[in-house]
Amino acid sequence: xxxxTDKYKNITRNLEREMINLNPIxxxxxxxxxxxxxxxxxxxxxxxxxxxxGRLDQIETPPINEFLEDMSKFLGMDITRPTHxxxxxxxxxMNSICKEGDYVVLDGNAHYTSYVALERAKLNYEKxxxxxxxxxxxxxxxxxxxxxxxxDSKKNIGLILLTHVDGNYGNVADVEKVGKIAKSKGYPxxxxxxxxxxxxxxxxKKLNVDFIxxxxxxxxxxSGPCGLLSINKKYENEVLETSKVNVLKELQMLGCTSRGxxxxxxxxxxxxxxxxxxxxxxxxxxxxKVVNELEPLGFKQIGEKPRNHDIIRFETPILDxxxxxxxxxGFFFYEELKKRGIGGIRRGVTKEFKMSVYGLTNTQVDYxxxxxxxxxxxxx
Ligand SMILES: Cc1ncc(COP(=O)(O)O)c(C=O)c1O
Numbered sequence: 001x002x003x004x005t006d007k008y009k010n011i012t013r014n015l016e017r018e019m020i021n022l023n024p025i026x027x028x029x030x031x032x033x034x035x036x037x038x039x040x041x042x043x044x045x046x047x048x049x050x051x052x053x054g055r056l057d058q059i060e061t062p063p064i065n066e067f068l069e070d071m072s073k074f075l076g077m078d079i080t081r082p083t084h085x086x087x088x089x090x091x092x093x094m095n096s097i098c099k100e101g102d103y104v105v106l107d108g109n110a111h112y113t114s115y116v117a118l119e120r121a122k123l124n125y126e127k128x129x130x131x132x133x134x135x136x137x138x139x140x141x142x143x144x145x146x147x148x149x150x151x152d153s154k155k156n157i158g159l160i161l162l163t164h165v166d167g168n169y170g171n172v173a174d175v176e177k178v179g180k181i182a183k184s185k186g187y188p189x190x191x192x193x194x195x196x197x198x199x200x201x202x203x204x205k206k207l208n209v210d211f212i213x214x215x216x217x218x219x220x221x222x223s224g225p226c227g228l229l230s231i232n233k234k235y236e237n238e239v240l241e242t243s244k245v246n247v248l249k250e251l252q253m254l255g256c257t258s259r260g261x262x263x264x265x266x267x268x269x270x271x272x273x274x275x276x277x278x279x280x281x282x283x284x285x286x287x288x289k290v291v292n293e294l295e296p297l298g299f300k301q302i303g304e305k306p307r308n309h310d311i312i313r314f315e316t317p318i319l320d321x322x323x324x325x326x327x328x329x330g331f332f333f334y335e336e337l338k339k340r341g342i343g344g345i346r347r348g349v350t351k352e353f354k355m356s357v358y359g360l361t362n363t364q365v366d367y368x369x370x371x372x373x374x375x376x377x378x379x380x
Contacts, residue, residue: 020364023344024167024311024356028199028219035221035268042264049259054248056256056263057081067267074274075193075212076203077230079240081250082258082266086194087113089213089229092252093190094121094159096239102158105146105187107138107173109166114192123158126150134302136169138162140177147185160187164202165195169303170311170354172196179208188235194218197228198273199310199358200280210235216262221269221276226262276359283310286357286365293369297376302352310358319350322379336375342368 021027031039042048051061058065068080083089090113094104100122106114108130118125126149128142143160150157160182165172175191182189190211193202197212198220204212210232217224231239240250249255257263287307295301298318303311319333326332330348337345345353357365 019341019343020360020368021344022342022355022357022368024170024354024358025218026344027310027356027358027360028195029217029221029224030359031221031223031265032269032272035265035272038268039223039261039265042261045260047260048264055250056253056259062264062267064263064267067270070270071228072230074270075197075214075228075230076205076207077209077212078233079236080228080230081240081253082263083213083227083229083253084225084257084262085113085217085227086192086213086215087117087227088257089211089227090114090161090190090192091117091120092229093188093211093213093231093239094118094123096241096252097188097235098123098158099156102156103150104159104161105143105150105157106161107163107166107178108142109136109138109168109171109173110161110163111167111192111194114161114163124155134300135171135304136302137171137304138166138173138178140174140181143178143181144185147181147187157185157187159190160185161190161192163192163194164197165193165309165311167195167311168354169313170195170307170309171304172308175207175209183208194227195309195311199277199283201277204230204232211239216266220266221272222266223262226258226266228266283358284308286310286360286362287312290355290357290365290369294372297373298380310356311354312356313352313354315352316350318376318380322376323350326379332379333375336379337371340367340371340375342371 052059057068072078072080094117102123104118104123104125106125108127126146128146129139131137162173162178179189188210191209192213194215197214212230214228216222216226243249243251287310291301299314299316302313302315323330328335330350334347
């Protein structure tokens with residue numbers, strides 16, 4: 001076999017370490033230095049399995065079993081399992097509690113992974129309404145309407161799914177209202193917390209949710225791929241059913257999920273998560289400051305206002321205007337930010353972009369604001 005492996009010898013991430021990364025999908029997954037030191041010992045394949053006696057969630061060394069119990073407390077749920085991401089968590093719920101052909105009633109801002117999960121589980125869906133431009137908020141009452149409509153036409157509803165914070169606008173949905181509707185109608189309720197758990201405080205019990213899908217690499221300062229599924233005890237038997245052949249192994253987990261660095265990194269970052277969610281108000285202050293400072297430049301923030309989450313989506317007609325006359329065309333903004341050590345804004349975009357300053361220091365936030373101001377004021 002003639003395979004040239006030279007190209008794998010110097011794989012680098014091609015990202016200057018000092019760069020300030022504004023990509024919302026990446027800000028919540030940055031590991032604190034302490035976690036980086038801990039995972040150094042765990043880079044071998046099945047590194048957490050040295051003392052396994054049959055199942056990942058029961059491993060005592062390293063203390064995965066205790067970590068999962070503590071994580072349940074952190075999320076206000078009863079039982080937690082590691083997964084490879086929020087999408088795998090959603091799929092595990094759908095595949096276990098719904099029957100083929102059932103309907104999932106989900107919000108109009110649901111992520112594509114909710115759709116691929118339900119398609120893979122051979123389910124149908126009904127999408128609820130959202131507000132129009134520019135807020136695009138989920139309308140909780142629409143859940144009741146869609147449920148009534150499906151019931152009237154004798155369709156079987158298997159699950160109610162809500163995206164806690166959507167990735168397009170960063171709107172925080174009214175979970176309590178949707179939870180009340182799901183409960184009063186008697187349907188199980190799954191909350192997709194990919195963009196919330198680990199960034200902001202979550203209490204599943206208070207929110208009336210039956211399942212939480214969380215994402216380690218997106219919002220829990222963990223190496224990807226990694227996630228969590230937290231469930232209400234009531235659903236333990238269905239969701240965590242074990243194999244008839246190997247009675248210890250859970251079917252939806254295909255026996256065991258995260259078997260190395262990802263789960264270990266999540267454990268190593270747990271203390272950091274506990275501390276950082278306490279500072280959510282400060283994150284919102286920084287986010288709102290960015291919006292207030294940048295809108296006068298000719299940006300328009302889309303989604304609910306003021307911001308209740310760190311994702312910021314701006315419409316940017318001013319960048320479009322500059323791109324018309326700049327010889328770098330649409331790439332000027334990316335290039336100018338890069339010169340200033342700022343990355344994470346998509347290359348070539350001028351009509352709108354998304355950003356987040358989650359976890360940056362106040363000095364870094366001011367630097368980002370001033371950099372954008374100076375780019376636009378110099379080139380307009
Ligand atoms: C709202 C939302 N849910 C789920 C996901 C997927 O998360 P994961 O990669 O953990 O499956 C994303 C990723 O962008 C997301 O924005």
